[in-house]
Amino acid sequence: MSGPKKLKRTVQSYSAKAVSAFLAGTMVLGGAGAAFADNTPTGTGAAAATPNQSAVTASGIFSDVKAGFWAEKHIYKLAGQGIVVGNNGLFRPGDSVTQQEAVLMALRFMKLQGNVNTNTDVALPNDFLVTNYYKPYVILAFQHGLLDKSTEMAADNLKTSWGERKASREWVAELLIRALGKNAGGSSGPTSFADDAKISANKRGYVNTAVELGLANGLTGNRFDPQGAVTRAQLATFFSRAEAHNTLEYDNTFKGSVSALKDGKLALYTNGGTLDFTLNANTAYFTSASENRITLNEIQPYTKVTVIGATYNAAYVELTDPTLQVEQAEGVFTKLSPGVVWVDSANGYDQYPYDAATTFLDVNGAVIQPSSITAGSKITILRETFSGSRKVVKIQVSSGIVNxxxxxxxxxxxxxxxxxxxxxxxxxxxxxxxxxxxxxxxxxxxxxxxxxxxxxxxxxxxxxxxxxxxxxxxxGVERIVKGFIYELTDSTIVYQKSDGSREVKLLATKPAIVIPNNVSPVMSDLIADKTGGDNVQLTLNSSDQVTKIEVLSRQIEQYVAATVVDYNAKTQYLTFTDSSGKAHVVKLDEKTKMAYGGMLTTSLTTMGARLSENRKVDVTSIKERALSVELSTKYTGVLTEVNTNARNIVMKLSNGQSVTLPYPQAVDMFGKSSPAITDVPLNVPVTAVLASNQEIISVLRVSGTAQFEIATVDANLNKMTVKLDNGSKSSELNLVSVPLTNEAGQKAALSELKSGDFVNLVFEGSSPISLQSVKQYAGQVSALDAAAGTLTVKDYSGTSQNIAAGSGVRIVRDGVTSNALSSLSTADRVLVRKDASGVAIISVLSQQSRTFSRYESATNQVVTKRASLSENYQFSLAPNAYIHQGDTTLSVQSLKENDNIILYFNNDKIVEIVKQ
Structure with a gap:
């Protein structure tokens, strides 16, 4: 059985006449110079439609046509076919199209542009004004019935330059139907549009036909807007849809079935042969049933597609039929001979030829060698049906032995x-x-x-x-092991498992430590002991290093701010009472960790001299053995009570113990100058630093996490100013040694932040400990489910973000805060972020309806007309502000005086302009 023939590649070149036209031409639907096909390619079969080497490709075509743009599919398609082109990498989809430009595009659509004679002088009536470059094309359009002479050259139609006049929607409808060679005479009755009375009587039939064919749709409010100017994106969409009603074969366009899809290549079976196309990151994938992009993964071998691309580089791939064009047979595998699979059947043996492209799979779908199939295994044979040769494309074991x-x-x-x-x-x-x-x-x-x-x-x-x-x-990925800590060093941990065996693991850099009731635990807080170490859960990374140590339970006893009763230097026994007055006795030895005044010591004599009666100590012990004894220097916990009469405070420590202490001598609190103890809220984490006599709090440091808006950033000096008290005050932060991360926990640079951004700040007292940037989403609410607590925001790049608002959501509109997600609508523009506690804050952007006057480029301001002298009429434009009419992106320079616009503001700057 012979396989399909491989097509020979040929390359079409342009004539000198076409090149001359290309160089002389002005911008035609996207730039100065479309390359016009001069002749039909030579060859037979599929080779007669060989891709054109000089045609415009759609790979990375236009920087101003973003992914998700409503007309993206049609612009990509027609650009690949050379029907539309751009200029300096731009398409300018929102710009209006002139009548002469629309005529040239229609001629390209009809494949007539090569028939134009540009070598002779072209004469048109003096009052029928067309730019010189377009004159031969306009005459060609009249000759082929694309334009009606009596209508276009009527006296009331010549008051302005015919060629440079903006093409209206009703005029383009007629041009489109004529380009298809269709008669609109039978559809001249009233249209179903609300503004039907505005449609010219001689255009009504063409509008009806265009709508019936699905080429043109109405606008908001069931309007057709017959006199409205057609944009470049709209015209591309009209002609792209019209191809479905045309029988012409377009340049660089190939229809067929995917015979192979592998290693960045797509093999297309078409016209009895195979063409190979290269796929790259700029190849656009669509389906004929939708306007939205799909991924390469959604295109499968043996499905029908249309491929557009020059020089065998696929710029555009459209899935036209997802049905697999295959047939299936089953049988029992008997043996394998070179290039043939033998299958037992009722009539003897069936032979199925295969080649290097045939895939062999085991019962689970894993690729195997043909030789690994054992005799007696049941197999399924898949053959393609599109080429006529019924080539075997896949053989899979349906049941058998796997080795x-x-x-x-x-x-x-x-x-x-x-x-x-x-x-x-x-x-x-x-x-x-x-x-x-x-x-x-x-x-x-x-x-x-x-x-x-x-x-x-x-x-x-x-x-x-x-x-x-x-x-x-x-x-590997992360895995979990459990045991108790046997030994612990700066780089390793030895843990004993439940079966009594021990293992040693390397510690990763700065492993996370989790200890119940300990706010900020460190490595030294862990207890290692051969009989009473902490019972822990260790998280190991793919390199088998410990990234997290979580204490599940511990056998030790901890006493904070215990009172020394006596220390016997001879027996090395320490007697003390806990906060409830209960007495305890522990024995110190050379392994006991000992510290005073923040200094470690290994001398029992030195430490014993400081364990005098009534001294405060922090003791950790297992039964009667002291693991650590430290003179108390600070208390860490939560402030639970401030007694203004007794002038004392109550703290709940990390081990659950409560202590009562006198008022602190000083309070250190972020964002507040000279704070008093009464300024500190209850139930916030604090650290009480003790004076040398252990009786007085020298300073009470308030810790916490809060969110602030950035006022200024100086990345060179590592400084930032944040707003306090709703912007009425500010505080400068020195961030030289403060770690900065983004919302995902990745390291970030201070230069990435700007005024108006938000940050979560972790602080101890007035000192920042860490800083995390807060991600914000800005755009229009495109979907809302108040019951489920979710909304979708379409940002200004066209990307949709699904946001789970959750409970406690706060919606801020015009300075008023509510908790009802139902107060939002899909017309609202919002700015969404989450506060330091994870609660969603949705700020509704303010808006104003104005009449456009002009744009001041020197100051980057939009100037509007005002109803009174007291009304503000100048507004600053934010960088990358989204300016559009419907789904068509506009430039601020394209706005005209007296245009009705809606302005949306964030921090008093315009972030969006909607042209009405």
Whole structure:
């Protein structure tokens, strides 16, 4: 059985006449110079439609046509075909189209532009004004009935330059229907539009036909706006849709079936042969059933597509029929000979030829070699139906014995069923079971239990007789182990497991420490002991390093601010009373951690001299053995009470103990000058730093996290000013050694922040400890579900963000705050962020309806007309402000005097202008 023939590539060149026209031309629907096809390519079969080397491609075509733009599909399509072009990388979709430009585009659509004679002088009536470059094309349009002479040259139609006049919607409707060669005479009755009376009588039939064919739609309020100017994006959309009603074959356009899709290449079977197209990051993928982009993953082999692209580089791929064009057969595999699979059948043996492009899969969909199929296995054979040769494209084992070694990732683990689902390197999921005692699970050359495998871990696995024989973690993800801390150093931790065995693990850089009732634990707060260490859960990264240590329980006793009763230097016993007056006795030894005044000591004599009666100490012990004894220097906890009569405060410490202390001598509090103890809110974290006599609080530092708006940023000096008290005050922050991260926890630079942004600040007293930028979403509310507490915001780049507002949401409109998400509407423009506690704050942008006057480029201000002298009429334009009419993006320079506009403001700057 012979395969499809490979098509020979040919390249079409342009004639000198066409090149001359290209160089001489002015901007035609997107720039000075469209390359016009001069002749039909030569060749037979598919080769007769070889892509044009000189035509404009759509790869990275226009920087002002963003992903998601409403006409993106049609602009990409027509640009790939050379029907529309751009200028300096811009398409300017919102610009109006002149009648002469629309005529040239219609001629390209009809494939008549090559028939124009540009070598002879062209004469038109003196009062029928057309730019010289367009004259031969306009005459060609009259010759082919694209334009009606009696209508276009009527006296009342010649008051202004005919060629440079903006093409109206009703005029383009007629041009479009004439370009299709259709008769609109039978549809000349009234239209269904609310402004039908404004449609010219001689255009009504064309409008009706355009609507019936799905080429043109109405506008908001069921209006057609017949005299409205057609934009470049709209005209591209009209002609793109019209191709469905045309029988012409367009340049660089190929229709067929995907015969292969691999390694950035798409093989297209068309006209009895195969064309190979290169796919790249700029290739646009769409479906004929939708205006929205799709991904390459949504296009499958053996489906029908249209590919547009010059020199075999696919600029545009459109899925026209997702139905797989294949047929299926089943049988029992018997043997394999070179290039042939033998299948047992009732009439003997059926032979299925295969080649290097045929895919062989096991029962789980993993790619295998043909030789690995065992005799007697049931197989399914898939053959394509589009080429006529019924080529075998895939053979899959439907039941049989699996023996292989493969690589992939762990998808799921079922320890009860003793089953693992792997995702192999080809992306196919396959499940196998293991048998106790016959399977080896390993990681980093260490034996592990199946339960220690983590979803997402990269593994190499061996299957024999359909059973898992080994699983080796080659690049793991986080996994969890448990035990109690046996030994602890600066770089390693030894933990003892429940079975009595011990393992040592390296510590990652700055592992996270979690200890219940400890606000900011550090490594030194962990207890390592051969019999009474902390019971912990360790999180290990893919390199088997400890990234997190979480204390689950501890056998130790902790006493904060205990009172010394006696220390016996001879027996080394310390007697003290806790906060409730209960007495305790512990023994110190050379392993006890000892500290005073912030200094460590190893001398029992030195420490003992300081353990005099009534001194305050912090003691950690296991039974009667002292793990640490430190003279109390500070209390860390939460402020629970301020007694103004007794002039004392009550703190609840991290271990749950409450202590009563006299008023502090000073209070250190962020954002407040000379604060008093009565300025400190209750139930906030504080640190009481003790004086040397341990009786007086020298300073009470208030800790916490709060969100602030940035007033100024000086990245060179590592300084920032944030607004306090709703902007009435400010505070300068020195951020030289303060870590800065973004919302995802990644390291960020101070230069990335600007005035108006928000940050979450963690502080201790007046000192910043860390800073985190806050992500904000600005745009229009496009969807709202108040019951579910969700909304969708379409930002000014056209990207939609789904936001879970959750409980406690705050909506701020005109200075008034509410908690009702239902108070929003899909017409609102909003700025969304989450405060330091995670509550969504939705600020509704203010708006004003104005009449445009002019744009002052020197000051970057929009000037509007005012109704009174007291009315503000000058407004600053924010960088990257979104200016548009409907879905069409505009430049501020395109706005005209007396245009009705709506302005939306953020921080007194225009962020959006809507032209009415």
């Amino acid at each position: 292989k070694t493969a690589k992939g990732t762990v998808q799921t683990i079922d320890t009860a069923a003793k089953s693992i689902t792997f995702k192999n390197e080809d992306g196919t999921a396959e499940s196998f079971k293991w048998e106790e005692g016959t399977t080896l699970f390993s990681s980093q050359n260490a034996i592990i239990q199946p339960a220690e495998l983590k979803t997402g871990a990269a593994v190499s696995y061996t299957i024999k007789d359909n059973v898992i024989r080994s699983v080796e973690v080659t690049s």
